[in-house]
Amino acid sequence: MANPNLQLHDDGRLRHFLSVEGLSKQILTDILDTAESFTSVTDRSIKKVPILRGKTVANLFFEASTRTRATFELAAQRLSADILSLDIKTSSAVKGESLLDTLHNLEAMQIDMFVIRHQDSGSAHFFASHVHPGVSVLNAGDGQHAHPTQAMLDMFTIRRHKQQFEGLSVAIVGDIKHSRVARSQIHALNILNTGQVRVIAPPTLLPEHCETLGVQVYHDFDEGIRDVDVVIMLRLQKERMTGALLPSEKEYFRQYGLTAERIKLAKPDAIIMHPGPANRGIEIESSVMDGKQSVILQQVTFGIAVRMAVMSMIASQPGLDG
């Protein structure tokens, strides 16, 4: 589904940010480097730069979200953009307008960037393939397909702690099958030449032909976590419990919950990540989530810098940014 040409201008600059898949190592590294420069902005007392002054960013959230929506909004504010937040469910959709008509109407309002979260896979690509030149689309999560800014803030967090991806061993644990986060992380880790990408899950929570994604598959957590540098836990969508995909919360925790015992099998300096919101006691033990190896809250903080980076790269003019 990812079309590199759709995401890039002819000169190779980023136009949309729809999926990690299809982007080069260079682009991903540029995002991480640019984000690095923005962490100093968000650390300082006056967290504001004029990069998007006079530009309008529209947040279109068709699915509920706190942290992604809030960090996109803060990123846009800190870049000095004007922001239009639309709760689509309660607005024009009520009047039966099609998605494409909604998009064209918003576009006619001279919106510069759309941040879109939608329950259907491919919706961000759909939007991007229909907007005018000069308008950009940022995917804030589409169905089970992709969540590229989440993956990039995860990469940023890993690089901050481990400096490089070569030689690293990273395990992603949980419901890989339904997770757009996992899908984007796997692409990003591979593009950045991560030593080894492991997925750990029961067979019912793995996509078909999972190996073709460039991962090593483990069904046993104790085996899969051994000597890894990074453990990424996924949120267990409790609604997957029904449908017999899973035995019980208690049994899930026993087999796939990250406990203080289990983390000892990883490298001593392994970091623990989670895209949030976490289910304490289901996929992760409470003490582990709050423990010293956990970098979960740092992920949230870095999320703002990474989203600022993507927005500013998209807003940059040809020839001015190398």
Add this chain to the structure above:
Amino acid sequence: MANPNLQLHDDGRLRHFLSVEGLSKQILTDILDTAESFTSVTDRSIKKVPILRGKTVANLFFEASTRTRATFELAAQRLSADILSLDIKTSSAVKGESLLDTLHNLEAMQIDMFVIRHQDSGSAHFFASHVHPGVSVLNAGDGQHAHPTQAMLDMFTIRRHKQQFEGLSVAIVGDIKHSRVARSQIHALNILNTGQVRVIAPPTLLPEHCETLGVQVYHDFDEGIRDVDVVIMLRLQKERMTGALLPSEKEYFRQYGLTAERIKLAKPDAIIMHPGPANRGIEIESSVMDGKQSVILQQVTFGIAVRMAVMSMIASQPGLDG
């Protein structure tokens, strides 16, 4: 209901914008001319002027709206205003406060402009007749009475394409009876000396004594559309279907839907307008809506410039604006 004195300062400047009715050709032309200057603002890369800096605009939407609400918000942002958006249904109304008390409390917050959409005809006038000197009210649609900024953005769109109103023939098609948009358009077109204003609708969708509004009435679309310069389609509120006002969607489309066939009866360079959101296949054929005579999305764009114009004229000081 329109009281010109209520809308104007003693020196003739605009104080409120409640209805087109009762305003002079000069004021309407000033709005169009001022909007013209703002289209250059919204076209440029940094879409921001400091005209309303330090002023507060409160958006009070008692009825759902996407495009009107969003364009008012963008207009206020691009004028650098502070914006307070209140969803009235979920707030103080819950506690049983009267509308007038709500207004007075908001006024006590030193709001400079109220943008009000309300299901009751006359509500904007009611608000305007109770606010203090220095506070202004903009009607964003009240019941079946008026929607003056919509009418003015329609006038702006017509003038852009046809240069002048004299000699033009304009047809408004659909549910005239329940449409605040149609009512405001008819007043605006007549004030601006439009050659001929036609309304085309079944008898059940026409207000009583319609002719007194200064229009020519047609029940037959093919007859009414003949040789017009502008066709304005209205949205069919599907809930009107019930109550036996209308036969069926299919039959409505056959009689009052704008098709590619039908548009050939108008002048070859006729433009097609719609306030949105349109029901494709009910009042307008999909291909016509997206066709080259359609200026429907331009209306949305011009809506921002027109709302900026009205807000800036209202905010202007005596003696400074001629």
Add this chain to the structure above:
Amino acid sequence: MANPNLQLHDDGRLRHFLSVEGLSKQILTDILDTAESFTSVTDRSIKKVPILRGKTVANLFFEASTRTRATFELAAQRLSADILSLDIKTSSAVKGESLLDTLHNLEAMQIDMFVIRHQDSGSAHFFASHVHPGVSVLNAGDGQHAHPTQAMLDMFTIRRHKQQFEGLSVAIVGDIKHSRVARSQIHALNILNTGQVRVIAPPTLLPEHCETLGVQVYHDFDEGIRDVDVVIMLRLQKERMTGALLPSEKEYFRQYGLTAERIKLAKPDAIIMHPGPANRGIEIESSVMDGKQSVILQQVTFGIAVRMAVMSMIASQPGLDG
């Protein structure tokens, strides 16, 4: 519950604003004096100062509110802050995240100030005791415990009209038992050395051991209102009617409603206050609410200046503000 150390930095500056209880007369007077300086900001044409530029204020309203939420938002805007407004009910709480996790995630977004309204008493203290250094919490009403900015805007209104608190007689009338507003007012009035603080209510609407709060208790309104300088009416929560706490609205009005007759028993220049929204005809006669002794709408206006004052004091740096 109020812990003065939690609210103050070691050097005595305000860090959080959780409750009036436990703060010194000096601090309360500083808030009133600082608010005085901000009334000139909000009176002038451009109502904007750069004190919170580049800072982020998050509004977390777990309970519905119009005037408190709007005035906090306007106060933050007029101090040039970035604002993140979260409707908690519709966001992460849906996903089952605990309050503390929500707080830590928001904190990771580098929020500088949290404005919190919550139905549970003690929630603001709970948040304040868990945030990092450099992050502040403002209580916008917690359960039946406290509503300190409301109390301070009431104090501001009283001082504006009566110049000083010494020698004044102030009566608070209505549902004292369930009112966080009354509780905060009583503390503030006593800290500021008000001559006499009276509460007037039926026994069922008084907290136990009410006298220990430093008030004189009256059950008879005519007796309690005699010769007071200030009458503060409380909103009657109609849901208290059930449970046999109260006879009927009509009977309540007869015994505890403020009428034009009754106000004659107070001092001739007595002012009438109400935190809003008022129930006309239940706790206050409509003509009294709109009469010349009423300062109810001034309270709303002063609320912005008082909230600006508290926010700016909290944002001030050590050594720069005396």
